[in-house]
Amino acid sequence: MPVPHPKGRDREQILALLASAQAHIRAGSHVEAASQYRLLLLDPALDDMPGIRTEVLANYGALLLREARLPDTPDAETRLEMAIDLLSRARMGYRLGQGTGSSVTADTNLALAYFQRHLATGRYADLMSAHMVLDGAEAAAADAPDMLDWVRSTRDLLLEHVDRRRNPR
Numbered sequence: 728m729p730v731p732h733p734k735g736r737d738r739e740q741i742l743a744l745l746a747s748a749q750a751h752i753r754a755g756s757h758v759e760a761a762s763q764y765r766l767l768l769l770d771p772a773l774d775d776m777p778g779i780r781t782e783v784l785a786n787y788g789a790l791l792l793r794e795a796r797l798p799d800t801p802d803a804e805t806r807l808e809m810a811i812d813l814l815s816r817a818r819m820g821y822r823l824g825q826g827t828g829s830s831v832t833a834d835t836n837l838a839l840a841y842f843q844r845h846l847a848t849g850r851y852a853d854l855m856s857a858h859m860v861l862d863g864a865e866a867a868a869a870d871a872p873d874m875l876d877w878v879r880s881t882r883d884l885l886l887e888h889v890d891r892r893r894n895p896r
Contacts (some may be wrong), residue, residue: 735772742777747784752790761790778827781820785833788813792840804847810840818860831874833865833879842885857885 736744737849744763751760764787767773771779791810795803814837820832845853861882868874 730830731848732773735770737772738776740797741767741770741772741776745779745783748786752786757790759877761787763795764790777825778819781817783830783838784813784820785817785826785828789831789836789838792836795840796843807840807844807847811837811844811858814840829867829874831833831868831871831878834860834867838881838885843877846888854885854889858882860896861885 735741743808744767748760748763748767751757751763764783767783768787773783777896788810791813794800795807795810797803800806814833817826817828817833818830818837820826821828821833838860839852841857841860844850845857860876862877865875865882868878
């Protein structure tokens with residue numbers, strides 16, 4: 728006997744939950760926003776809405792990155808790993824034309840996540856991954872000066888870190 732596919736929310740319910748999560752972020756209620764993003768990612772209806780899925784992946788990934796960067800965050804390493812996974816998936820979605828957000832934002836957040844993991848683990852490969860992701864972000868932001876400034880300031884952060892390691896004070 729076939730296993731029935733669970734029925735998810737309809738499009739309007741998905742959009743309402745996404746809007747609510749975004750409102751929670753603007754209000755600083757990050758725990759509530761994270762809970763709603765988790766609900767959205769578990770909903771099978773999201774499989775039929777690739778653009779919305781990409782937005783959820785990017786937003787939740789950015790939220791997890793923010794939490795992982797805060798001092799004394801419990802499970803910071805786990806949150807960082809999840810952020811890298813979600814932002815990588817969002818990056819692919821944007822590259823496929825899914826979602827209304829910006830691949831530049833997802834790429835830059837992904838670079839910051841790799842950099843944060845490099846700081847936590849000392850793995851040089853993460854620092855190189857951050858630079859490679861920023862290469863793509865910089866190319867994508869060529870026509871958006873405000874985004875290009877953010878990408879370049881993120882690159883400066885990475886380069887400053889390398890320079891400090893070469894020339895300790």
